[in-house]
Amino acid sequence: MxxxxxxxxxxxxxxxxxxxxxxxxxxxxxxxxxxxxxxxxxxxxxxxxxxxxxxxxxxxxxxxxxxxxxxxxxxxxxxxxxxxxxxxxxxxxxxxxxxxxxxxxxxxxxxxxxxxxxxxxxxxxxxxxxxxxxxxxxxxxxxxxxxxxxxxxxxxxxxxxxxxxxxxxxxxxxxxxxxxxxxxxxxVNTANFYVDNGPKRYFLVVSRLEYYKRIDLVVEAFNQLGYSLVIIGKGVQADEIKAKANNNIIFKSGLSKEELAEIYAGCRAFIFPQYEDYGITPLEANAAGRPVIAYGQGGVLTTQIPVSDNPAEATALFFEQQTVEDLVNAVIKFEQIEHRFDPNFIRNHAEAFxxxxxxxxxxxxxxxxxxxxxxxxxxxxx
Missing domain, CATH: 3.40.50 (Rossmann fold)
Structure with missing residues (x-):
């Protein structure tokens, strides 16, 4: 054969x-x-x-x-x-x-x-x-x-x-x-990621910087919020997006898998603003025990468990519209329940994929x- x-x-x-x-x-x-x-x-x-x-x-x-x-x-x-x-x-x-x-x-x-x-x-x-x-x-x-x-x-x-x-x-x-x-x-290669119970300092995006990925929306939202955000990736929209970002937003690219795993493990939550037919990066975040804040359409409906009454049995918080306002409100809502997510539950969920x-x-x-x-x-x- x-x-x-x-x-x-x-x-x-x-x-x-x-x-x-x-x-x-x-x-x-x-x-x-x-x-x-x-x-x-x-x-x-x-x-x-x-x-x-x-x-x-x-x-x-x-x-x-x-x-x-x-x-x-x-x-x-x-x-x-x-x-x-x-x-x-x-x-x-x-x-x-x-x-x-x-x-x-x-x-x-x-x-x-x-x-x-x-x-x-x-x-x-x-x-x-x-x-x-x-x-x-x-x-x-x-x-x-x-x-x-x-x-x-x-x-x-x-x-x-x-x-x-x-x-x-x-x-x-x-x-x-x-x-x-x-x-x-x-x-998702779960062996590449690990759960770190240490303090979380920033939100995270890992994506190509392309028009349909809507990373511009995340930049605008975090310009308003002022929270620390790390964006990892390259793409045709990179210069345009970087020009709009305030000092609370850091851009990285070309990381080793060990460096990427460390950044995933240290984030408060992973931001996923785009529509994707599937999307592996939210599962990578899950493999590091981290929850996802995602636009609630497309592949995340298959790969993520949205918050309902019990965040300890959820992997993601969805927002309904691809707007700065909806994303800002989702991040604020996440802050209120952040401590209730269970990293081990999230990691176990990722292992099914x-x-x-x-x-x-x-x-x-x-x-x-x-x-x-x-x-x-x-x-x-x-």
Whole structure:
């Protein structure tokens, strides 16, 4: 059983990259194929992997450059990557992973993290929202072409796996999928985090600094509150967000996993203002025994236990609207019940989403589909 792992690009430290690492741990001999790979921009564990990149690697040294060259050069480069010699192609994708060249006989399994946002949800990008006139028309033409390419590529997938039932519904709708879609929650490596019973000094955000992540909302709220806030991450909106922040807000990036674990363990609460189809960072906070203050939509409805009567049996406090006022009120409400959260309960909750659980499910799924395919081929020969 020859397996290849495919991921869109290895240019940042995000949840999709963590899933790709888990694929590697599930199948350690499988090579990884990707559009671009920059070791200093993503998780250091990838240095131990057998990684194959596209021709775009020669030009795209940063995530920003890769995105500027994506249409059409990234699409062409990904399609030229050849994995036709493999029996199983296990794809981790939000956009171009599914464009790779595969054999007609291969079993193609696509773990879909989210819809290709630029194609299916263009309004989640500031560049699109702020475009006008001719620029908007050009955007719409490019998006229409990308949507056609994305839809066609998705038809080669034999089996989709999604991170939530909502994502599965999107995949069914966007790609007209008739087969059943497995839902396997993405993993959190709980061994990387620990509970610290010492004093808590600051609130925490860990996120790419992108438009749809709504980190600007957190900055405005904490400018008003004046409380200590640590923001960890990089992104296209970084300069804009930093320019708005008061002195009570500190920015960090490029941390080791040990440094990240220490910062998680020392926070009062983790702030999660965005809508995500899943979202691993709230579970990372939980693995450190820390509660989450989150916008109460999307993946957190699956991964978090909201406060009701007893905070000791909860992992998160939700706010209803993505507004500065709602977030400020949520932080103030959190202060009143902060001491009632139980770090050990929160940690135990996170362990249900541990990486070992994920790896076992992925191995079982791949083995099952491979055996089904072999049986069908044998029956055809007979």
């Amino acid at each position: 020859r397996i290849a792992i495919v991921h869109d690009s290895l240019m940042c430290r995000g949840g999709a990259e963590q899933v790709t690492l888990s694929f590697h741990r599930a199948f350690p001999k499988a090579p990884i194929y990707t559009l671009c790979y920059q070791p200093e921009l993503t998780f250091p564990e990838f240095k131990q992997c057998d990684i194959h990149t596209s021709q775009l690697q020669r030009f795209a040294k940063t995530d920003a450059i890769m995105k500027r060259l994506y249409f059409p050069f990234g699409i062409i480069a990904m399609h030229q990557l050849d994995v036709t010699q493999y029996d199983i192609v296990l794809i981790s994708s939000t956009h171009c992973g599914k464009y790779i060249k595969v054999s007609k006989k291969a079993i193609v399994i696509n773990y879909s993290h989210a819809a290709f946002r630029l194609v299916w949800e263009p309004e989640s990008y500031a560049q699109y929202v702020n475009s006008r006139s001719i620029k908007r028309k050009v955007f719409d033409l490019v998006i229409a072409k990308l949507r056609s390419i994305d839809f066609k590529a998705a038809q080669r997938t034999d089996y989709f796996i999604c991170n939530t039932e909502r994502m599965a519904n999107q995949v069914r709708g966007y790609y007209k999928v008739k087969k059943s879609i497995e839902v396997i929650y993405p993993p 541990d990486e070992d659980v994920f790896i076992n499910k992925i191995r079982q799924f791949v083995k099952e589909k491979y055996q089904q395919d072999r049986k069908q081929q044998t029956e055809i020969i007979r």
